[in-house]
Amino acid sequence: MSFWSSLPRPIIGLSPMDGVTDASFRSIIARQGKPDVTFTEFTHVHDVCRGPEILLETLIYSEIERPMVAQFYGKDPDLFYQAAHAACELGFDGLDINMGCPAKNVASSGSGAALIKTPHLAHAIIQATRRGIEDWAGGQTLEQAGFKPARIAAFQRLNEQRRGRSLSVRRPLPISVKTRLGYDSVMVEGWVEHLLREQPTVISLHGRTLQQMYRGAADWSAIARAAALAKATGTLLLGNGDVQSLDEVVVRVRETGVDGVLVGRAVLGAPWFFRSKEQARRLAFKPNGSGMESCADEAISLDQRFAVLLDHARQFQGLYGQGQFHRMRKHLGWYCKAFPHAAALRARLFRVSSVDELETVIADYRTDRIVDSVQTESVDDASTLTSRCS
Ligand SMILES: Cc1cc2nc3c(=O)[nH]c(=O)nc-3n(C[C@H](O)[C@H](O)[C@H](O)COP(=O)(O)O)c2cc1C
Structure with a gap:
């Protein structure tokens, strides 16, 4: 078995x-x-x-x-x-x-x-x-x-x-x-x-x-x-x-x-x-359809989102080394969508090269030092990813 x-x-x-x-x-x-x-x-x-x-x-x-x-x-x-x-x-x-x-x-x-x-x-x-x-x-x-x-x-x-x-x-x-x-x-x-x-x-x-x-x-x-x-x-x-x-x-x-x-x-x-x-x-498997019930999670707060993002980045750097940190950037972008000034934050995140730099950028965002006027958020769809198997 x-x-x-x-x-x-x-x-x-x-x-x-x-x-x-x-x-x-x-x-x-x-x-x-x-x-x-x-x-x-x-x-x-x-x-x-x-x-x-x-x-x-x-x-x-x-x-x-x-x-x-x-x-x-x-x-x-x-x-x-x-x-x-x-x-x-x-x-x-x-x-x-x-x-x-x-x-x-x-x-x-x-x-x-x-x-x-x-x-x-x-x-x-x-x-x-x-x-x-x-x-x-x-x-x-x-x-x-x-x-x-x-x-x-x-x-x-x-x-x-x-x-x-x-x-x-x-x-x-x-x-x-x-x-x-x-x-x-x-x-x-x-x-x-x-x-x-x-x-x-x-x-x-x-x-x-x-x-x-x-x-x-x-x-x-x-x-x-x-x-x-x-x-x-x-x-x-x-x-x-x-x-x-x-x-x-x-x-x-x-x-x-x-x-x-x-x-x-x-x-x-x-x-x-x-x-x-x-x-x-x-x-x-509930009989008679799922009706109006939903499995939607309670919303993830921005603080939780940043905590997970940082955890992920630390994990990545620990495993693959700082020299590979550029590979983490796409993930940073995906975490940043549909909240105020996410586009401006993403633009900064796409340039970070280490967890230390990432922490600084997040701290800047939290103290309102990253602001833009973009209202509608969009983020790269995975079909635009480069991969050996996409
Ligand atoms: C960037 C990227 C890489 C992928 N790499 C693999 C892979 O290594 N092996 C695989 O079986 N499928 C791979 N796939 C296909 C996915 O496993 C999945 O079949 C496909 O994305 C459709 O599912 P989804 O609409 O839930 O994403 C990849 C897809 C994407 C977008």
């Missing part, structure tokens, strides 16, 4: 977002209102096995995030076989295979959502991943799986840094797949049937095709058809796409029969998003 079967229903999870849901943001989310399940940003299987050690950064996580699923992408079954050993050795609770990323640099090489076009390869990847997990669970060592000593030492450092639970029992990890509705047209039935033949524990389905990227609206009626196909197969079906609130989670679950929902962009600048998930769960 995997952790998935013991999760409450509907499952309400955090969708992986490369360049966004790093270990610092995820640990803030875990403390502000924990999702039922969390994924790493996607990592290329080659980078897991042989890439520069710095690229293993995406595999950092902390114990409070559990259940924690590693997400890998690529197109080489042999590398998936090997990388599966790494996911197990690093103490993850599950392994997710990305078959949904539409970004050119990923899909043009045949990985991510391009696998929808090559189902035979998708099958081979899932099978190789399963073999890797089974061989590891059967006692195969990382050396035997072909890892070099330096890579094994890097994994040990990651485990020591986390000071996680020890791997006294070698338990096989559940495999899940995150994908889209099709390549250039919706072909959800054919594609999901392919995936179901491999009996993954979970399929997470973003309601768009590769060609759509982020255009148009997520097609939840197609997700509902996939949920119907998966019913009674033993594979759970999670829907994903454009969900803005826990109230919308309730509506989607009731309308489509999915086993759960993953939420991505709505969590940007709102790590407290999942706080009322128990209320959402109650409403999702």
Whole structure:
């Protein structure tokens, strides 16, 4: 039995977002209102096995995030076989295979959502991943799986840094797949049937095709058809796409029969998003509709917002160092919306390079030294983000 079967229903999870849901943001989310399940940003299987050690950064996580699923992408079954050993050795609770990323640099090489076009390869990847997990669970060592000593030492450092639970029992990890509705047209039935033949524990389905990227609206009626196909197969079906609130989670679950929902962009600048998930769960299965009831949280005060932002920034700097602080700036912008002079504050925040500078800017704002006349606030939409998988 995997952790998935013991999760409450509907499952309400955090969708992986490369360049966004790093270990610092995820640990803030875990403390502000924990999702039922969390994924790493996607990592290329080659980078897991042989890439520069710095690229293993995406595999950092902390114990409070559990259940924690590693997400890998690529197109080489042999590398998936090997990388599966790494996911197990690093103490993850599950392994997710990305078959949904539409970004050119990923899909043009045949990985991510391009696998929808090559189902035979998708099958081979899932099978190789399963073999890797089974061989590891059967006692195969990382050396035997072909890892070099330096890579094994890097994994040990990651485990020591986390000071996680020890791997006294070698338990096989559940495999899940995150994908889209099709390549250039919706072909959800054919594609999901392919995936179901491999009996993954979970399929997470973003309601768009590769060609759509982020255009148009997520097609939840197609997700509902996939949920119907998966019913009674033993594979759970999670829907994903454009969900803005826990109230919308309730509506989607009731309308489509999915086993759960993953939420991505709505969590940007709102790590407290999942706080009322128990209320959402109650409403999702309440007979006779959810009526007028809502899971809306009490409003987050500006002081609370700044406290979380600072906490997040400290966490980020502690993990990745001040030299990387520029990567934190987009988050600072997302926290600053819909309050007085937020645009002027954002403009200052986009230039900060350390927690110290950030504290000074926030203090200036609190003492009215940052003011502008902008009335209407807007903030970058995540679809404008640059990412390897956007
Ligand atoms: C910046 C960005 C990075 C993303 N990176 C990943 C990723 O690493 N792995 C993945 O499976 N999906 C990735 N996605 C897709 C999201 O997980 C999710 O499927 C998509 O954003 C739709 O859900 P939403 O409307 O709730 O955001 C990314 C999306 C964005 C915006």
